Amino acid sequence: MVVEDDPTVAEVVSGYLDRAGHVVDRAGDGPTALARAAAHWPDLVVLDLMLPGMDGLEVCRRMRGRGPVPVIMLTARGDEDDRILGLEVGxxxxxxxxxxxxELVLRVESVLRRTRPAAVSRPPAAAGLAVDPAARRATKNGTELALTLREFDLLAFFLGHPGRAFSREDLMREVWGWDFGDLSTVTVHVRRLRGKVEDDPARPRLIQTVWGVGYRFDSTAHEDDAHEDDAHEDEEHQGEEHQGEGS
Incomplete structure (x- = not known):
């Protein structure tokens, strides 16, 4: 679905996507887009940020509230805060x-390729986290996580490559499938993912920052926590024994 109020831009984008083999639905404003999406859920939405009445951020929020769908935001603004805000809403x-x-067609096909279920014999899991690529489902200690499609891809990649440090360029290439792009995209998604999988996002232990390099997933973080808990218990027991001797 292409949601764009400029008829010329909408026609050009739709024409290129159609020639690339995609079936394209068009909407010129947010309410129309939401109504058409409810009637026929799209595989992907190309969404203009500056729409009349209801802006693209609100349309994205409402679509995300109804179900998972990949969204590529179109913006005439060059300000980084606007781009990051678009990523923040999903x-x-x-x-x-x-x-x-x-380029837009390539990005559409990249996102669609990444969101299609991958055939794996054993879903990756570590540190209490697990992903099921076929069901596009992620859990933490058995509780399902509310991840966007890209957050899911990022978590699945980290789980599949524990202990290895990856630069933001590496992650953009391996997870997004791009050899170019704004690296703040990776930074925003890592921060959002930490907020959903870390016990304390301000002090991340699973997705660690490797200064001067990028990020590393530590699959032993929960094991370390368990060892610390055991050590705490041992100290408490020793303290109780000493108290018993003193009495």
Whole structure:
């Protein structure tokens, strides 16, 4: 679905996507987009940020409230805060106007490719976290996590490569499938993912920052916590024994 109030931009984008083999539905405003999505849920939404009446951020929020769907945000603004805000509400990618329609098609196909279920014999799991790629479902200690599609891809990648340090360029290439792009995209998604999987996001233990490199997933973090708990219990027991001797 292409949600764009500029008829010329909508026609160009739809034409390129159609020639690439995609069936395209169009909407010129937020309420129309939500109504059409409710009637026929799209596989992906190309969503303009600056829409009349209801802006793209609100449309994205409402769509996310109804169900998972990949979203690529279109914005005429070059300000980094606007791009990050789009990612914060769940957009999987953004393209700044003016843009190349061919690049947009490549980004659409990259996102669709990443969100299709992957065939794996054993879903990756570690440190109380588990993902099921076929069901697009992630859990922490048995409780399902509310992840966006890109957050799910990022977590699955980390679980599949524990203990290895990856730069933001590595993650953009391996998770997003891009050899180019704004690296703040990776930073925002790592921060959002930490907020959902870490016990204390301000002091992350699972997704660790490797200064000067990037990020590393520590699959032994929960084991370390368990060892610390055992050590605490031993200290408490020793203290009780000493108290018993003193009495």
């Amino acid at each position: 957009a999987d990618d953004y393209v700044t106007k003016p843009f190349s329609p061919r």
